[in-house]
Amino acid sequence: MNAVRIWSQRTVRVLTFAAAAGIVLAGDAAAQDVRQAGIDEATSEATYYGAVQNVLTRNCVGCHSANAAALGGITPPMELTSYEMARRWSSRIATAVKNNYMPPWDADVQHQGTFKDERYISDEDKQILISWAEAGAPMGDPSEAEAVVSSADVVTRTAEVAPDGSLWRAGVPDVTFGFQEPVLVCEEVEDWQPRLPMQVVDGEITEPRWIRSMEINTGPSVHHTVSSHLGVGVPGRGPFEFPEGWGILLTEDPYVSISMHYHKEAGPGTAVLDDT
Structure with missing residues (x-):
């Protein structure tokens, strides 16, 4: 399952993001x-x-x-x-x-x-x-x-393999967010920019925690993503790690949403399912 993963810490230390992008x-x-x-x-x-x-x-x-x-x-x-x-x-x-x-x-x-x-x-x-x-x-x-x-x-930077088989450059996360169910990007869609809710699909948040790094893993029809809690996904961005002393506070019951920009060729046979 492709998803968004975050790495958190209980103390307010600055989040220094992992090496992005591989080379x-x-x-x-x-x-x-x-x-x-x-x-x-x-x-x-x-x-x-x-x-x-x-x-x-x-x-x-x-x-x-x-x-x-x-x-x-x-x-x-x-x-x-x-x-x-x-x-x-x-x-x-x-x-x-x-x-x-x-x-x-x-x-x-x-x-x-x-x-x-x-x-x-x-x-x-x-x-x-x-x-x-x-x-x-x-x-x-x-x-x-x-x-x-x-x-x-x-x-x-070698990607680590999660139990579900997904690959992550920043290592195994503390919490993984994802859609409740895969999003259908219909055949007639060329550009579509919905804002969608996300839920915790792996791990748990029982108390407020500071996000120190995050990584977004999406399907091939995604042009970019933007989320207040989960950062930005764009070509070449890779995982993101905050500098020392900085971070984003995640409450114990967070409402997390993400703005998706889907872009593909429209026409018969082009529909895809996105499981970000």
């Missing part, structure tokens, strides 16, 4: 050497195994992979973990990074180094992906794959 870039010298090698190759012809696989591993596959936890309630529409998969989407990848649509991070580059779990992609990595797509997405030599992958400076 944190760390710049050591060895990794910079590998990146530069990929950049030099890209000036002639970037290949998947020569440079692109490394770039995708650093910047994309934390979300675009099988069984990855939905970040901010969004399930990526494709995997980018193999040459065959990445080649199919090469033009879209190039367009997305060229227009700064991916990775999902809106803060201007002048603020780089300010925020936790930033999602900036370097100009060098962008150019490798663009050059690769423009060259027709060549595969390159598969024998280079192991060296490239092992050199990627990737730090991932």
Whole structure:
């Protein structure tokens, strides 16, 4: 069951949210050497195994992979973990990074180094992906794959599996909220923004508690979510953890609601059930 989970504490300590989104870039010298090698190759012809696989591993596959936890309630529409998969989407990848649509991070580059779990992609990595797509997405030599992958400076946050089989990046929660029953998003719906009540579906709240972190896990037809108690779910947001000394008070009998924005193609066969 997809749901919203919160982590709470009885004392008013500041809630420092868990590492969101899976990939944190760390710049050591060895990794910079590998990146530069990929950049030099890209000036002639970037290949998947020569440079692109490394770039995708650093910047994309934390979300675009099988069984990855939905970040901010969004399930990526494709995997980018193999040459065959990445080649199919090469033009879209190039367009997305060229227009700064991916990775999902809106803060201007002048603020780089300010925020936790930033999602900036370097100009060098962008150019490798663009050059690769423009060259027709060549595969390159598969024998280079192991060296490239092992050199990627990737730090991932492994999702924990709850008893019901759901995946959560911030760990097993104290309390889980969900709908009383799945919401039907009908065939004729293209955009729909209902405000819906949520109830405790796992755990209990017997006294007021301070929320220190929260994570929203929704279905693929959800564009974004907003809740006063449960935070915001948007592409790339991931789990949220409050800074030290801050939090949201949750009473022992809370009324929790969430504003959903469903977005999908309308037409026959497009109806879905959402079990956020």
